[in-house]
Amino acid sequence: MIIFILSTQNEQNGQHMAYWLFKTEPDTFSIDDLKVAGKQGTFWEGVRNYQARNFLRDNVKLNDLVFIYHSSCKVPAIVGIGKVITAAQPDPYQFNNKSDYFDSKASIQNPRWYGVTLEYVKHLQPISLADIKADPRITELALKKASRLSIMPVTENEWQLLNPS
DNA sequence: GCCAACGTTGGC
DNA sequence: GCCAACGTTGGC
Numbered sequence: 001m002i003i004f005i006l007s008t009q010n011e012q013n014g015q016h017m018a019y020w021l022f023k024t025e026p027d028t029f030s031i032d033d034l035k036v037a038g039k040q041g042t043f044w045e046g047v048r049n050y051q052a053r054n055f056l057r058d059n060v061k062l063n064d065l066v067f068i069y070h071s072s073c074k075v076p077a078i079v080g081i082g083k084v085i086t087a088a089q090p091d092p093y094q095f096n097n098k099s100d101y102f103d104s105k106a107s108i109q110n111p112r113w114y115g116v117t118l119e120y121v122k123h124l125q126p127i128s129l130a131d132i133k134a135d136p137r138i139t140e141l142a143l144k145k146a147s148r149l150s151i152m153p154v155t156e157n158e159w160q161l162l163n164p165s
Numbered sequence: 166g167c168c169a170a171c172g173t174t175g176g177c
Numbered sequence: 178g179c180c181a182a183c184g185t186t187g188g189c
Contacts, residue, residue, distance in 0.1 A: 023187090049172075049186095072187050129188075148171060148186050166189105173184075 019154040020060060021067040021078070021143065022118070031068045031080045034120040041085045041119035045093050046101045048113060052151035057088045057114040059153070066118060067154060067162070069143070077126040078162065086117035127162055137161050 022044060024030065034042055047053055066082040090111035093101035106112040132138055138161060142152040154162075 076188070146170065146188085150186090171186080174182085
């Protein structure tokens, strides 16, 4: 019962949970793929940018909520929500020399790249990049600034503005 | 498919 | 540690 109550609130051990936006190319991995993965979720592999890595490794916590954003497609947009079900773990692809994500400078003892595991929560009515850019209330989101960041924080205020419910 | 903006690499 | 050259991202 207590667990149930905790899980329905916005807090975890007294710490307020955080909000994020993760980009993905839907041709490679879409929110529908995340949905199909079900309760076991999907490991968010292949992030190879240090700023994004630092967020994943140091700041993205269990139960944080994530806007799923489709990039490099016809209508770039926030398309839904995911939830973090496993905090940072070394990205195994960095050790696999047959993978595009292989990094010869990374070792098991000293991993360089990390990922978290997300579980599908729900689809949203898509919020296009054009809409976000046109919304004068949204000023802090890194997407506003032609950022190439693939993992970015979302303030609670802007999360609520984009996802009122 | 173009290309601007940005991140990374490596010679010096 | 600067910075030119190169590679990548991602909107358009």
